[in-house]
Amino acid sequence: MAMAALRREGRRFLLSSASSTPITARSAISSEESCLFGARSISTQIVRNRMKSVRNIQKITKAMKMVAASKLRGVQTKTENSRGLWQPFVALLGDGLSVDVKKNVVITVSSDKGLCGGINSTSVKVSKALTRVYSGPEKENKYVILGEKGKAQLVRDSKNSIELSISELQKNPLNYTQVAVLADDILKNVEFDALRIVFNKFHSVVSFPPTVSTVLSPEVVEKESEAGGRLGDLDLYEIEGGETKSEVLQNLTEFQFSCVLFNAVLENGCSELGARMSAMDSSSKNAGEMLDRLTLTYNRTRQASITTELIEIISGASALEG
């Protein structure tokens, strides 16, 4: 009677520990059931396996964070050096955000690899919202996507509007020549009135706000400069070189696009590494907490089984004596 009561206590103790950690509940109950059928000790094997896998995950995520941190240092210097590249163009031509055009092409810069937090989803959300802002009668919106993750998300509902998609950009360290060739490709294959480049600008390891840079086609620039407004005083600038103004504007647009794209791709690369760092960091922290909880469960299970064994032995011995 007393033994049955004690065993019941043991069972209740196990169940209470199981309810506090629902993941291990199943394993605890199954190990408790094996005890009911006469097994000597409760198996801690299941908890131990789980602990081993969580520990491995923690090591992997820590290593990924270190790798991202070291890569970030290199790319960050490059990015900061390239920040001066688009400033002259913006100083001359302004932002061009609210210029109304018929053909908008949204260039989304995203990453190829995952595990980088939410930056790709933010870029895609902003691109989709941009197409909504610029939608209207007679207006056309197309996408050009750089990076696999953006393509995966946009293909789901805007498959027909994707003009061009490019991947494996970050395989080799970025340089201007590569981006210039890419820009040339895009300019040749895509008709546009305005190119809107959506990327995540790198402010710090924890802050990467989405940014939109606009490049207007030379015809639109001429039209806007004649119409007045922000670009109105473009006419006041004398043009040196080239035969006609439109030729120079054409070269200017192409050059501006390659410079802005170079900066955008670098900034997005930096943001991706920063986001991966923080995602892997929180992942390792979570794994550490999970490991702590599992260790507690493991110890409790182990101690409960030892206690049960002791009780059985002692009660058996006292039964023999008495």
Place this chain on the structure above:
Amino acid sequence: MYRQGSRLLMRATAAAGARLRVTAGSRAASQAFSTEVTEAPVVDSSFIEAWKKAAPNIDPPKTPLAFMKPRPPNPSSIPSKLTLNFVLPYQSEISNKEVDMAIIPATTGQMGVLPGHVATIAELKPGVLSVHEGNEVTKYFVSSGFAFIHANSYADIVAVEAVSLDRIDLSLVQKGLADFTQKLNSAVTDLEKAEAQVGVEVHSALNAALTG
């Protein structure tokens, strides 16, 4: 503060009449310049309203203008120094440095830029850029690019590649020139001809820069 600047500017332009500009002064008086920042909030607010209608739950994205230091408005008198910005894709070679003069290799020939130069957009060809500051002259060989000279004596030079002259080897330049001239003579397709032509131009410019 910037609004004050624009009001002073209007008064100054109205008073000074035709300033240093060659083009119509009356239009200059009635318009704000793209180098001013007072226009920026007005333009962005219409975009932000349209954004809020289309996507109310998402924050509007930032724009490059928000990250740039605003340029000063056009002064009423010629400033004494030219503020120069020389940027390359991998480095800002010179940023906001006050210099006396810069000679840039435009496609129409060497162009000297002094403070108070008329606003210009110039396309560059391979050649030597020299920056004069007091008594010292720094020379760079630039591949090509663009130069913007604004009316407020700010000059922006954007180039694809630039090296200082002492890092170029004369013998290699002459060898390269001979190579490309030969390629030009033996070129068959248009593409080969164009490539060889570019090589010849760059190498002869390098040669002239080093020897001349």
